[in-house]
Amino acid sequence: MNEVTKIYQTKNRLGLFRSEIKLHTAVKALSLSIEPGEVVGLLGLNGAGKTTTIRMLSTLLDPTSGSIEVDGLSMDDNRKAIQSKVNMIPGGERMLYWRLTGRENLEYFGRLYGLSSMAIHRESSRLLDEVGLAEAADQPVEQYSKGMKQRLQIARGLINDPAYLFLDEPTLGLDAPIARQLRGTVRKLAKEQAKASC
Numbered sequence: 001m002n003e004v005t006k007i008y009q010t011k012n013r014l015g016l017f018r019s020e021i022k023l024h025t026a027v028k029a030l031s032l033s034i035e036p037g038e039v040v041g042l043l044g045l046n047g048a049g050k051t052t053t054i055r056m057l058s059t060l061l062d063p064t065s066g067s068i069e070v071d072g073l074s075m076d077d078n079r080k081a082i083q084s085k086v087n088m089i090p091g092g093e094r095m096l097y098w099r100l101t102g103r104e105n106l107e108y109f110g111r112l113y114g115l116s117s118m119a120i121h122r123e124s125s126r127l128l129d130e131v132g133l134a135e136a137a138d139q140p141v142e143q144y145s146k147g148m149k150q151r152l153q154i155a156r157g158l159i160n161d162p163a164y165l166f167l168d169e170p171t172l173g174l175d176a177p178i179a180r181q182l183r184g185t186v187r188k189l190a191k192e193q194a195k196a197s198c
Contacts, residue, residue: 001032004066006052026052029066036163039190040198054166057198058088070164084113089157091150091169098142102133102152105141106159113160120159127155130185132178147174154182165189166198 006027013019027049034040042050055061056068059079068075070082088095096105103124110120128137131151141149150172157165167186171179 001030001053001057001063001068002066004030004032004053004056004063004068006049006056006061007064027056027063034164034198037190039186042198051168054088054168054198057164058086058166059083060088084160085162086164086166087157087160087162088166088168089153089170091172095156096141096149096152099140101138101140102128102144102148102155103137105152106155109156110159115160123159123161124155127158131155147178150174151178154185164198 004027005025008024008026010022010024011019012022030049030053032040032053042053044050052061056063059075059082070085073081075082097108100108106124106127107120110123115123124137125134128134131154133148133151133155136144136148141152144152150170151174154170157167165186171182174182
């Protein structure tokens with residue numbers, strides 16, 4: 001990303017018929033380069049723009065100004081191609097469908113990424129096993145504990161075998177051994193498969 005800025009516009013009510021527009025700069029002129037196999041951490045206080053940056057890199061938000069490129073592809077002109085190269089693991093319990101089973105969630109997101117039925121079946125089984133959810137694969141996600149939901153988030157984030165994996169507080173709600181396992185998984189992906197993580 002090069003000189004990326006994100007400005008949000010909010011409306012403040014001043015009375016019954018009056019309001020004013022306020023601008024909030026979440027990210028200001030940020031330049032960042034991530035190489036394959038590199039693990040990068042974004043550190044800052046709450047409200048510093050970390051989540052906004054990750055959402056822009058993941059194609060979920062457009063910057064107000066500046067440019068984002070992934071492997072030489074401009075996000076303005078090649079959004080679909082970039083989406084096949086990236087994925088995001090959020091903290092908390094977002095981006096999952098609670099009434100679907102763990103396996104059905106992975107199948108759904110695999111289809112969104114255009115994977116074949118064979119690839120979806122293979123990757124879903126492998127990832128559920130890798131995150132320790134093989135035995136709970138066919139239970140509805142609403143029956144999962146907080147830690148199980150976060151482990152399913154990790155599997156969902158890897159379903160399309162992304163070259164760039166963006167993590168937004170991925171250990172939120174995980175106990176210490178599972179959090180250590182996740183950090184080990186990220187290091188392994190970077191070292192063995194040259195995946196970039198942020």
